Amino acid sequence: MATVCKHLIAVLVLLGVCVGGARYTPDWDSLDTRPLPLWYDGTKVGVFIHWGVFSVPAFRSEWFWWDWQGAKYNDCIEFMKANYPPGFTYPDFGPKFTASRFDANKWAEVLDKSGAGYVVLTSKHHEGYTMWPSAHSWNWNAMDVGPHRDLVGELANAVRNKTAMFFGLYHSLFEWFNPLYLGDKANKFHTQNFVREKTLPELYEIVNRYKPDIIWSDGDWEAPDSYWNSTQFLAWLYNDSPVKDTVLTNDRWGSGDMCKHGGYFTCSDRYNPGVLQKHKWENAMTLDQKSWGYRRDTDLSDVLTIQELIATLAETVSCGGNLLVNIGPTSDGTIPPVFEERLLQMGQWLGVNADAIYDSKPWHYQNDTHTPGVWYTAKKISMVTIVYAFTQKLPESGYLYLGAPIPGDPSFCQVTLQGTVYTFPWTTGPQGGMNITVSNVTNATPYSWGWVFSLYGLKNQ
Ligand SMILES: *[C@@H]1O[C@H](CO)[C@@H](O)[C@H](O)[C@H]1NC(C)=O
Ligand SMILES: *[C@@H]1O[C@H](CO)[C@@H](O)[C@H](O)[C@H]1NC(C)=O
Numbered sequence: 267m268a269t270v271c272k273h274l275i276a277v278l279v280l281l282g283v284c285v286g287g288a289r290y291t292p293d294w295d296s297l298d299t300r301p302l303p304l305w306y307d308g309t310k311v312g313v314f315i316h317w318g319v320f321s322v323p324a325f326r327s328e329w330f331w332w333d334w335q336g337a338k339y340n341d342c343i344e345f346m347k348a349n350y351p352p353g354f355t356y357p358d359f360g361p362k363f364t365a366s367r368f369d370a371n372k373w374a375e376v377l378d379k380s381g382a383g384y385v386v387l388t389s390k391h392h393e394g395y396t397m398w399p400s401a402h403s404w405n406w407n408a409m410d411v412g413p414h415r416d417l418v419g420e421l422a423n424a425v426r427n428k429t430a431m432f433f434g435l436y437h438s439l440f441e442w443f444n445p446l447y448l449g450d451k452a453n454k455f456h457t458q459n460f461v462r463e464k465t466l467p468e469l470y471e472i473v474n475r476y477k478p479d480i481i482w483s484d485g486d487w488e489a490p491d492s493y494w495n496s497t498q499f500l501a502w503l504y505n506d507s508p509v510k511d512t513v514l515t516n517d518r519w520g521s522g523d524m525c526k527h528g529g530y531f532t533c534s535d536r537y538n539p540g541v542l543q544k545h546k547w548e549n550a551m552t553l554d555q556k557s558w559g560y561r562r563d564t565d566l567s568d569v570l571t572i573q574e575l576i577a578t579l580a581e582t583v584s585c586g587g588n589l590l591v592n593i594g595p596t597s598d599g600t601i602p603p604v605f606e607e608r609l610l611q612m613g614q615w616l617g618v619n620a621d622a623i624y625d626s627k628p629w630h631y632q633n634d635t636h637t638p639g640v641w642y643t644a645k646k647i648s649m650v651t652i653v654y655a656f657t658q659k660l661p662e663s664g665y666l667y668l669g670a671p672i673p674g675d676p677s678f679c680q681v682t683l684q685g686t687v688y689t690f691p692w693t694t695g696p697q698g699g700m701n702i703t704v705s706n707v708t709n710a711t712p713y714s715w716g717w718v719f720s721l722y723g724l725k726n727q
């Protein structure tokens with residue numbers, strides 16, 4: 267008996283070493299082998315929030331400080347002259363960042379109704395102001411200056427209390443005008459004073475305190491990851507942090523890393539390659555096409571229509587990406603109605619077309635071979651694969667011809683429309699494909715922002 271026990275223990279110890287004992291080493295060869303937590307791919311849609319002191323001047327974009335005092339753009343200099351007294355500095359905007367109307371529970375409701383599965387908030391942008399009471403950002407954080415509240419903590423609690431969404435944090439590695447950073451930069455990044463005093467302590471602080479599901483890193487491009495000690499941080503994040511099993515990161519961890527290393531790839535702002543990607547990726551894009559932060563100079567024509575947003579969503583998901591839709595709240599903590607409306611419309615549309623988006627996979631074809639603007643996803647349900655065809659346009663002829671699907675036995679091959687109970691007649695085209703009668707589609711659906719046909723019983727499912 268005792269020997270059996272001993273053997274059993276030996277086997278269990280071995281199993282433990284094999285299953286739980288693998289640790290990541292601080293290099294990309296090791297870190298890049300970590301599988302992405304499964305929740306991410308299934309959710310497909312997130313909401314990005316750019317909010318900070320830059321929301322106070324709210325002019326040009328969240329890069330205002332740089333545009334005014336770094337690039338010295340004339341429109342920014344004129345804007346300051348016209349609206350603020352001489353000698354007014356960027357830090358003087360801090361006390362004006364009041365967040366006085368910010369209600370985290372109300373935001374959580376809007377975010378939830380968008381149909382998105384996760385939220386990413388700017389915990390600190392390139393201006394260096396931390397949206398939480400950081401011990402490493404003296405007198406330049408949301409508790410000491412401005413709202414006198416923990417904005418990250420309030421939103422994290424509300425999102426987790428009120429919704430099933432995952433909660434992520436954006437964090438900028440560099441800060442435009444931080445003297446420690448500028449000192450390291452002057453030393454050609456051979457010193458790491460800024461990383462030691464600021465970047466790393468902040469990253470450990472937000473992970474330990476808020477247990478984010480995503481660390482959306484940015485502001486990496488001026489220095490290599492060896493300056494940022496990114497691989498050391500990620501090894502801790504994946505091995506020992508309180509979120510080691512659930513957290514995801516992106517690819518912005520040092521110059522040259524983007525689109526090559528890290529968690530999912532973002533590659534560039536508004537990345538939308540139009541072809542299937544080998545590695546999981548995210549299209550981080552903005553509803554206001556010209557800015558991430560709120561700005562007072564937004565024209566209605568700068569804001570994506572719901573049709574444009576849905577077209578981008580379809581294209582992104584077809585090619586294996588997630589869509590991260592950005593909004594910029596005002597400095598007093600309200601979500602501008604045009605962004606709120608767009609999020610709610612997206613949620614209404616996703617409610618009708620949920621099957622074609624959530625937990626879907628890319629199909630053999632991403633877009634149609636014949637009709638432009640038709641994008642595909644697929645979903646396997648036991649033995650059957652349903653193929654979903656997204657289109658923004660219904661041809662005036664009343665016939666939608668799809669070149670990619672090969673219809674199977676007509677007694678099983680069926681075309682239905684998401685959100686309706688109707689089936690739509692089809693015939694095989696002269697070169698194969700499916701010629702679907704869509705003349706009466708608009709009578710059937712509640713929203714005319716984009717339609718999704720489900721194709722059952724294809725030969726090439
Ligand atoms: C969320 O729940 C936590 C603990 O259950 C509570 O302390 C906190 O006040 C709640 N936050 C919000 C914003 O409702
Ligand atoms: C970065 O990592 C190296 C190697 O582990 C270490 O020697 C150095 O002290 C670290 N720098 C900081 C700022 O933590």
Ligand SMILES: *[C@@H]1O[C@H](CO)[C@@H](O)[C@H](O)[C@H]1NC(C)=O
Pocket residue numbers: 539540541633634635636637638639
């Ligand atoms: C499919 O998408 C690719 C990439 O955007 C594009 O080059 C191609 O023309 C599209 N095909 C059709 C038929 O529109």
Ligand SMILES: *[C@@H]1O[C@H](CO)[C@@H](O)[C@H](O)[C@H]1NC(C)=O
Pocket residue numbers: 665667693695696701
């Ligand atoms: C689709 O069917 C209609 C009606 O029979 C026909 O007029 C049209 O030419 C067909 N389109 C294609 C591409 O076969």
Ligand SMILES: *[C@@H]1O[C@H](CO)[C@@H](O)[C@H](O)[C@H]1NC(C)=O
Pocket residue numbers: 688689690691706707709710
């Ligand atoms: C469209 O017409 C076809 C027959 O022509 C019919 O089977 C289908 O139910 C109709 N759909 C709607 C939404 O009226």
